[in-house]
Amino acid sequence: MALRNAVLAALLDGEASGYDLAKGFDASVANFWMATPQQLYRELDRMESDGLIEARLVQQVRRPNKRLFSLTEAGRQALRDFTAELPRPTAIRDELMVKVHAMDEGDPDAVRAAITERLEWARAKLARYDRLRDRLLDGRTEQEHLAHAERVGPYLTLMRGRAFEQENVTWAEQALHVLEQRTGVSR
Numbered sequence: 001m002a003l004r005n006a007v008l009a010a011l012l013d014g015e016a017s018g019y020d021l022a023k024g025f026d027a028s029v030a031n032f033w034m035a036t037p038q039q040l041y042r043e044l045d046r047m048e049s050d051g052l053i054e055a056r057l058v059q060q061v062r063r064p065n066k067r068l069f070s071l072t073e074a075g076r077q078a079l080r081d082f083t084a085e086l087p088r089p090t091a092i093r094d095e096l097m098v099k100v101h102a103m104d105e106g107d108p109d110a111v112r113a114a115i116t117e118r119l120e121w122a123r124a125k126l127a128r129y130d131r132l133r134d135r136l137l138d139g140r141t142e143q144e145h146l147a148h149a150e151r152v153g154p155y156l157t158l159m160r161g162r163a164f165e166q167e168n169v170t171w172a173e174q175a176l177h178v179l180e181q182r183t184g185v186s187r
Helices: 003-013 018-028 037-049 073-084 095-102 108-137 142-148 153-183
Strands: 053-058 066-071
Touching: 003 018, 003 037, 003 053, 003 066, 003 073, 003 153, 018 037, 018 066, 037 053, 066 073, 095 108, 108 142, 108 153, 142 153
Parallel strands: none
Antiparallel strands: 053 066
8 A cells, every 4th residue: 555545544634734734644544554744745745746636835924935735636536536446455563573483582671672562552542542432522432423424434444453553462461471481580
């Protein structure tokens, strides 16, 4: 999947500046796609020149002017075409898993610290996802939201991201427990 597809999907929520997209990426699509602000800005320029998005300049008095991006009909069509394609299965590419696999010949304390960091990161992401879920639900039950919300895709991807981070928490806690049992060193 190209970054442009994730940007097109993010713009379904409406017009946004590059800054808003970069900030919103962390809240809306970070559960399934990561990009640096630099990557995002380069892609926005390419997408604009390809006619997938358009930008309008907003004059600001005490701040630099900003460009607000929105989908064009060509961008909406590109997104429809993308959603019609069969997805390829994903593969896990996780540097921490390589380190865990090799830890018996490496530095178990460094790997333990990396697992602890992953655990803290996953717990923090779960907390952010829970806040986002509360905002999306806006006092409704999940069933009410799914039955009546204008768009359900953001909620469904949020739930997938939440499940992923919950599994990271479960795995990290189990891995740390095993290491504690084997070495007698607690977290």
